[in-house]
Amino acid sequence: MxxxxxxxxxxxxxxxxxxxxxxxxxxxxxxDWSKMTDEGWYGGAAVRQALGGAWYLPGSFNPVVAMPVWPVMLRGWFGVTGVxxxxxxxxxxxxxxxxxxxxxxxxxxxxxxxxxxxxxxxxxxxxxxxxxxxxxxxxxxxxxxxxxxxxxxxxxxxxxxxxxxxxxxxxxxxxxxxxxxxxxxxxxxxxxxxxxxxxxxxxxxxxxxxxxxxxxxxxxxxxxxxxxxxxxxxxxxxxxxxxxxxxxxxxxxxxxxxxxxxxxxxxxxxxxxxxxxxxxxxxxxxxxxxxxxxxxxxxxxxxxxxxxxxxxxxxxxxxxxxxxxxxxxxxxxxxxxxxxxxxxxxxxxxxxxxxxxxxxxxxxxARPEYSFQTAAEGIAGTMRRDGGKQLLLGSSADDVTMWTGVAGINSEYAMGGIDAMLDRYRPEWFAAWNGEEDYGTRWFGERYWMVERGRYRVFDDPERNVLVLYRLEEKPGYRDRPGEVLRFMK
Structure with missing residues (x-):
């Protein structure tokens, strides 16, 4: 037996x-919201180190400071398998x-x-x-x-x-x-x-x-x-x-x-x-x-x-x-x-x-679905075709990075506030769950014209089931400097 x-x-x-x-x-x-965010949040430092050489991202959410074991293990693993x-x-x-x-x-x-x-x-x-x-x-x-x-x-x-x-x-x-x-x-x-x-x-x-x-x-x-x-x-x-x-x-x-x-x-x-x-x-x-x-x-x-x-x-x-x-x-x-x-x-x-x-x-x-991977690849494809600064902000941006390699920063827990993060990095892309219902669109809308470039159906969560991609165009008064560039931006 x-x-x-x-x-x-x-x-x-x-x-x-x-x-x-x-x-x-x-x-x-x-x-559980971890299916939308946590893989990227807690593994993001390993991805950034593998692609750009930096564990720490100033002004962003850096859980690697308090929880370094998984990112270190993951970085070693990426050295063998790729990111x-x-x-x-x-x-x-x-x-x-x-x-x-x-x-x-x-x-x-x-x-x-x-x-x-x-x-x-x-x-x-x-x-x-x-x-x-x-x-x-x-x-x-x-x-x-x-x-x-x-x-x-x-x-x-x-x-x-x-x-x-x-x-x-x-x-x-x-x-x-x-x-x-x-x-x-x-x-x-x-x-x-x-x-x-x-x-x-x-x-x-x-x-x-x-x-x-x-x-x-x-x-x-x-x-x-x-x-x-x-x-x-x-x-x-x-x-x-x-x-x-x-x-x-x-x-x-x-x-x-x-x-x-x-x-x-x-x-x-x-x-x-x-x-x-x-x-x-x-x-x-x-x-x-x-x-x-x-x-x-x-x-x-x-x-x-x-x-x-x-x-x-x-x-x-x-x-x-x-x-x-x-x-x-x-x-x-x-x-x-x-x-x-x-x-x-x-x-x-x-x-x-x-x-x-x-x-x-x-x-x-027996019933696999690939909606999140499809959405991530669609977002990355749109960003690459449009050119410009390849930096995506959003609560699931780190997950998109893990799927595709495009640079992403979590905007949900910005160190020093979202305005400081926007001043520092000057992103051109933003991914929001359920579009206007996402909390981040209020702050982004104050300083950007937000042009919708894609809408992707993901998961069956009643609150977060559509991932919307926006192209960000800064309004007058905010165009003072280009912002920092992450090393692994494509």
């Missing part, structure tokens, strides 16, 4: 590489595949082959993972570092200083991939402590080694890279400043749990049921180190989502593997306790959910 499950997992993971340039699946319940959106997605998918391998190794070492095979199959066939795991965004990278941290921690023994230092390096990379990784650190440290048989006295030295290594590396990064660009560093955290208010804490807690159904309704509620049973009845679940670390990872990330009030579906990708671990270990313990009826009910429900997920994933894979 385990080999059949592994075969299913391998087949569905391989399916992810087919039509890798296609759109995020239309018709899904996961209305492109599909190339970035391949790397993210490879990392997600390695995470699946580590999930198998973690469960096989602690629970056996059948549990390991069942877990990787449930993750691999999940359409939620198919949709988000194929994107060149930060979440698959965050999952990779989390799983690598758990994998190292599971093999930790007292006195293994080299492995402790290695784990500290991984935790630092986790934090520098995305700051939300902080909420996953307790899970990794718990796994290390539990794997050393929960020592009462000998835990301080390994914890200090791991924590000290991570802290020293982070301070070195901050001094060398973040502090010289401190305003860019602060901007990123200012963007994500929303906090839950006391008056809405209960309703936001419910929304956070409700949105866990994006992963899969049956699997998520099964995980909640197992967690409740572990507190009141199946206490032996806590003897499994991987169970405790999965609880901490799930609860920790749910706490972050709740604290920041109702975030996007992609955030739940980080919890898929821990949630599946809870379910698989729960079913195994029910069976071991000879609670056969409970194991059959829970296992049967999860099995049926797995079959339904397979059908949905195959449905998405």
């Amino acid at each position: 385990e080999w059949l499950l592994v075969g299913v997992a391998v087949a569905f993971f391989g399916l992810c590489f087919v039509h890798l340039g296609a759109d995020f699946p239309n018709g899904s319940a996961w209305n 492109g959106m599909v190339s970035a997605r391949v790397l993210a998918l490879v990392l997600y595949g390695l995470s699946l391998g580590m999930l198998y190794g973690l469960l096989r070492r602690e629970r056996g082959r059948l549990s390991a095979a069942a877990a990787v199959a449930l993750v691999a066939v999940n359409p939620f993972c198919y949709a988000f795991g194929r994107m060149g965004i930060l979440e698959p990278v965050l999952v990779f570092w989390m799983m690598l941290g758990l994998w190292l921690a599971q093999r930790m023994r007292e006195g293994e200083s080299a492995r402790q230092v290695g784990l500290g390096v991984v935790l630092c990379l986790l934090l520098l991939t995305k700051s939300t990784g902080l909420f996953l650190v307790p899970a990794v440290l718990y796994q290390m402590w539990a794997s050393m048989n929960w020592p009462r006295r000998g835990w301080m030295k390994p914890m200090a080694t791991v924590g000290g290594t991570a802290a020293l590396l982070w301070m070195g990064y901050y001094a060398a890279w973040a502090r010289p660009h401190i305003e860019d560093y602060r901007l990123l955290f200012a963007i994500n400043k929303d906090r839950v208010h006391l008056s809405i804490m209960p309703i936001e807690a419910w929304k956070t749990l409700r949105d866990g159904l994006w992963i899969n309704p049956v699997i998520f509620w099964a995980a909640v049921a197992v967690l409740v049973l572990s507190a009141v009845w199946l206490r032996e679940l806590w003897r499994a180190p991987l169970f405790g670390s999965s609880v901490l990872a799930t609860v920790g990330y749910l706490t972050f989502i709740w604290y920041h009030t109702y975030l996007q579906p992609r955030y739940y990708l980080v919890m898929v593997m821990p949630v599946v671990v809870l379910v698989v270990i729960g079913i195994e313990v029910l069976w071991a306790r000879r609670l056969i009826w409970g194991a059959w009910v829970l296992g049967g429900a999860v099995g049926m959910a797995g079959l339904a997920m397979m059908v949905r994933t195959l449905w998405y894979a």
Whole structure:
């Protein structure tokens, strides 16, 4: 049985590489704006460095200052494969595949082959993972570092200083991939402590080694890279400043749990049921180190989502593997306790959910659409035919750059304001979602005559489903200098 499950997992993971340039699946319940922006935003520094030699773009949105790991990895990958959106997605998918391998190794070492095979199959066939795991965004990278941290921690023994230092390096990379990784650190440290048989006295030295290594590396990064660009560093955290208010804490807690159904309704509620049973009845679940670390990872990330009030579906990708671990270990313990009826009910429900997920994933894979790539190529073609300054502004401009190589700058989070950015770069092109409904057209319309040059139907999002290309012609009073030229402008 385990080999059949592994075969299913391998087949569905391989399916992810087919039509890798296609759109995020239309018709899904996961209305996430990352499909329009995040691949370009967080990989843009790698593209600019590969094409023009510069990691940092003055006056623009520079997430590479606070989250440098993915751009650095991507830049190295581009050196082998060349620059492109599909190339970035391949790397993210490879990392997600390695995470699946580590999930198998973690469960096989602690629970056996059948549990390991069942877990990787449930993750691999999940359409939620198919949709988000194929994107060149930060979440698959965050999952990779989390799983690598758990994998190292599971093999930790007292006195293994080299492995402790290695784990500290991984935790630092986790934090520098995305700051939300902080909420996953307790899970990794718990796994290390539990794997050393929960020592009462000998835990301080390994914890200090791991924590000290991570802290020293982070301070070195901050001094060398973040502090010289401190305003860019602060901007990123200012963007994500929303906090839950006391008056809405209960309703936001419910929304956070409700949105866990994006992963899969049956699997998520099964995980909640197992967690409740572990507190009141199946206490032996806590003897499994991987169970405790999965609880901490799930609860920790749910706490972050709740604290920041109702975030996007992609955030739940980080919890898929821990949630599946809870379910698989729960079913195994029910069976071991000879609670056969409970194991059959829970296992049967999860099995049926797995079959339904397979059908949905195959449905998405069989219906690829390429509207975003087509729009990007159409925009680039129009810009090149018209000549002039090849610089595109817009919230999705960085994504267009990754698709086509034309220079683009994100105008949504301009350092110093949009006017300062326009004064500095003097763009001649602007791409706005849904034309006049896009916020940016108000500012651009004050200083430019905006000539529509193209309209492209993209995705099925009710708020952002048409990408409009404008040629910008400056009005009198603004034509004082040509502006800076990015090195990779064509």
